[in-house]
Amino acid sequence: MISTILVIGAGQAGAQAIDTLRREGFAGRLVLIGDEPELPYQRPPLSKKYLSGDMAAERLLFRHRAFYDEHRVELKLGSPAVRLDTVARQVELANGERLDYDRLLLSLGAGSRRLTCPGATLPGVHYLRALADVAPIQAGFKPEARIVIVGGGYIGLETAATCRNMGCEVTVLEMADRIMNRVVAPTVSRYFSEEHSARGVKIVCDTRVVRLEGRDRVERVVCADGSSHAADLVVVGIGAIATTELGRAAGLTCSDGIVVDEHCRTSDPNVYAAGDCTNHPSPRFGRRVRLESVDNAFEQGKTAAFNLLDRPVAHDRVPWFWSDQFDNKLLIVGLSQDYDAQVLRGDPASRSFSICYLKGRELLALEAVNHSKDYMAARKLIAERACLDPEKLADVRVALKDSF
Amino acid sequence: MPKIVFVEPGGGRREIDAPVGITLMEAARQHGVQGVVARCGGACACATCHVYIDPAWLSKVEPREEMEEGMLESAWEPRENSRLSCQVHISADLDGMQVTVPERQRLD
Numbered sequence: 001m002i003s004t005i006l007v008i009g010a011g012q013a014g015a016q017a018i019d020t021l022r023r024e025g026f027a028g029r030l031v032l033i034g035d036e037p038e039l040p041y042q043r044p045p046l047s048k049k050y051l052s053g054d055m056a057a058e059r060l061l062f063r064h065r066a067f068y069d070e071h072r073v074e075l076k077l078g079s080p081a082v083r084l085d086t087v088a089r090q091v092e093l094a095n096g097e098r099l100d101y102d103r104l105l106l107s108l109g110a111g112s113r114r115l116t117c118p119g120a121t122l123p124g125v126h127y128l129r130a131l132a133d134v135a136p137i138q139a140g141f142k143p144e145a146r147i148v149i150v151g152g153g154y155i156g157l158e159t160a161a162t163c164r165n166m167g168c169e170v171t172v173l174e175m176a177d178r179i180m181n182r183v184v185a186p187t188v189s190r191y192f193s194e195e196h197s198a199r200g201v202k203i204v205c206d207t208r209v210v211r212l213e214g215r216d217r218v219e220r221v222v223c224a225d226g227s228s229h230a231a232d233l234v235v236v237g238i239g240a241i242a243t244t245e246l247g248r249a250a251g252l253t254c255s256d257g258i259v260v261d262e263h264c265r266t267s268d269p270n271v272y273a274a275g276d277c278t279n280h281p282s283p284r285f286g287r288r289v290r291l292e293s294v295d296n297a298f299e300q301g302k303t304a305a306f307n308l309l310d311r312p313v314a315h316d317r318v319p320w321f322w323s324d325q326f327d328n329k330l331l332i333v334g335l336s337q338d339y340d341a342q343v344l345r346g347d348p349a350s351r352s353f354s355i356c357y358l359k360g361r362e363l364l365a366l367e368a369v370n371h372s373k374d375y376m377a378a379r380k381l382i383a384e385r386a387c388l389d390p391e392k393l394a395d396v397r398v399a400l401k402d403s404f
Numbered sequence: 405m406p407k408i409v410f411v412e413p414g415g416g417r418r419e420i421d422a423p424v425g426i427t428l429m430e431a432a433r434q435h436g437v438q439g440v441v442a443r444c445g446g447a448c449a450c451a452t453c454h455v456y457i458d459p460a461w462l463s464k465v466e467p468r469e470e471m472e473e474g475m476l477e478s479a480w481e482p483r484e485n486s487r488l489s490c491q492v493h494i495s496a497d498l499d500g501m502q503v504t505v506p507e508r509q510r511l512d
Contacts, residue, residue: 042445059426064434295443295450318512322449329471331449372474376451380478383512 002102003028005308006091008081008246009107010034011043012294013275015062016301017105017308022071026309030073031099033091037078038131039065044294047128047158048324051137052165060131084250086268103270103308106247106258107301110240110276110292115150119212125234128155140233141166148172148221148231150209152179154323156237157192160201161325163235171202171229173221178205183321183332185355188367191348192325199326204229240292242277255279257290262314264304272308274300283316284383285335285364293319318382320375331375334365334382343393345374345400354378354400361387366400377401406499410455412438413507422494428503429453429489439505446490448472452509453489454479458502465492465501480510 005021007014010032018032034040041060049055068075076093083092084104091099112127114120126137137159140147145168149156152174164170172179178189179196193203204227211222212234221229242257253259253267257279264272264280275297279290299317306313320333328351339357346353354368354375363386366378377400381388392403410418410432422431432440432453441452448471457465462485468476472491476482489503 044445044447059430062433063436067434067436294445298443320450322444322447324447329448370471372448372471373477374474376475376478379512 002026002309004031004099004101005029005103005105006031006033006099006101007105007107008033008091009105009109009243009275009277010036010040010077011107011109011275012040012297013107013109013301013304014105015040016298017107017274017305018071018073020302020305021308022073024305024309024311028102030071031076032068032073033076033081033093033099034078035080036130036132039063039068039075039077041131042294043129046131046134047155048162051128051134051159051162053138057131081246084246086250086252086271089270101270104272105304105308106266106271106273106277107275107297107304108243108246108258108273108277110242112236113239113241115209115212115236115238117209117211119214119218122212122214122218123216124214124218124232125212125236127236128159129240137233137235141168142232143167144169145232146171146230147233147235148229149235149237150221151237151239152176152203152205153182153237153239154180156235157196157325158323159235159237160196161199164196164199164201165326170200171204172196173207173209173223173229174203174205175208176205179203184330184367185336185342187344187348187353187355188330188369191353191369192328192330195326195328240276242279242290244277247271247273247277262316263307263312264300264315265307272304274304280315282319282335283314284318284385289319289335291319293321295320318379320379329370329372331368331372332365333375333379334363336365336367339364341390343390345393346371346396356388356393358388358390358393361389363388374400406494406496406501408494408498409500409502410437410440411502411504413505414438422498424494424496426494427490428455428487428492428494431494432489432505437505439507439509440489441509441511442490443511444490448475448488448491451475451479451488452511454482454506454509455487455489456483456504456506457485457487457492458504459485461498461501464495464497478510480506480508
């Protein structure tokens with residue numbers, strides 16, 4: 001008999017699990033535990049419309065408070081879980097409260113990778129992951145304020161675009177030879193580099209930050225080649241690390257994330273995990289993955305909820321991602337590793353194009369820049385393991401869905 | 405505050421107070437309207453907040469943009485009066501509008 005389910009982590013995966021558990025008829029005690037004081041909210045707008053002030057905090061919430069009352073969800077927000085005992089099936093919170101469970105879901109998310117060079121902890125050095133991180137960055141939005149972004153990934157570039165729109169002087173420092181090098185094709189990197197440059201963002205690649213300097217707060221960022229970039233504010237976006245500590249300390253198997261099977265089960269039979277904190281199998285791609293993805297968190301949260309109720313459902317999704325930078329929308333579907341050919345559809349100069357990744361003739365992934373039609377078609381084709389004709393693919397007069 | 409009537413899959417009717425300025429999707433989600441999945445949270449990146457607008461109200465709703473058009477093409481059973489509810493902002497003109505949520509959203 002499952003009478004109490006605890007969900008630790010009040011992000012996308014945790015919020016979705018709560019929703020599904022109640023929707024599927026779980027009538028027992030349901031507790032949602034979160035580090036942050038806010039009701040569960042969406043993170044993607046934090047580097048975009050929320051940072052720019054175009055979206056009020058109220059609009060970030062998944063649900064109003066009334067929803068949780070109505071569905072008898074006990075909210076324990078602002079007091080992180082600090083200890084998990086899988087033998088006693090008990091969780092202890094930072095405020096000393098102890099909660100027993102029959103089943104537990106860990107939806108702990110991921111944390112920002114930290115800069116470790118000298119000066120990294122100076123005031124004025126920020127990360128962007130939680131709601132509370134936003135106001136200190138906004139406080140630096142003054143005309144001609146010099147903002148240095150360390151890292152040319154999604155968060156760095158979205159933040160760069162927003163800061164530039166707010167009138168700041170923005171420099172992005174990227175260690176690799178091109179921005180977003182881990183997630184997109186060189187053609188897409190080039191396109192976004194040009195878009196940022198045209199808007200006045202300075203992008204410097206092949207550069208490694210070695211030191212942050214300043215008297216009372218950060219004043220400049222120094223790179224390995226000796227170059228120095230004046231900074232009133234620094235935002236660091238150099239990747240994320242799965243939050244696993246609670247599980248690891250309790251003895252759960254972890255390896256670049258909390259290891260789960262396709263049913264979101266961890267190495268303990270009463271503990272499940274979902275979202276960015278997990279390392280899970282991808283049946284479609286035939287290997288284990290750890291994803292930082294809204295859709296994955298949502299789907300795993302939902303799948304975990306079914307399995308928590310002993311209704312076996314397997315998680316098998318084609319992942320997708322998006323990024324908004326200035327007026328460009330980048331839509332990515334699938335995983336591009338192990339491809340053997342890239343096919344360009346359309347002309348980047350037209351500001352709307354896509355890149356297809358093929359293994360043999362099978363479509364593995366697609367990156368669409370301002371091209372929702374190709375992206376939507378690709379979601380279906382990738383899930384179906386469709387084999388396509390590269391010549392037709394390269395011809396934009398042929399719809400992607402007809403490129404067999 | 406404008407009222408919007410949502411017809412949920414299965415026929416349930418929900419009358420909701422929707423503040424001006426937020427989107428139709430946000431109004432639906434905050435009140436837990438069934439069938440408006442809104443996976444991407446309003447980024448026009450997933451087509452899971454697809455709804456049908458009562459044809460009598462179509463002229464009062466902002467027109468579709470190109471990105472939305474491309475998304476809708478692959479939505480679940482798109483029609484002439486299809487919209488992604490995340491792209492429709494609530495205005496005073498929409499007070500009383502009826503919106504029908506499709507039987508399904510495309511979730512692949």
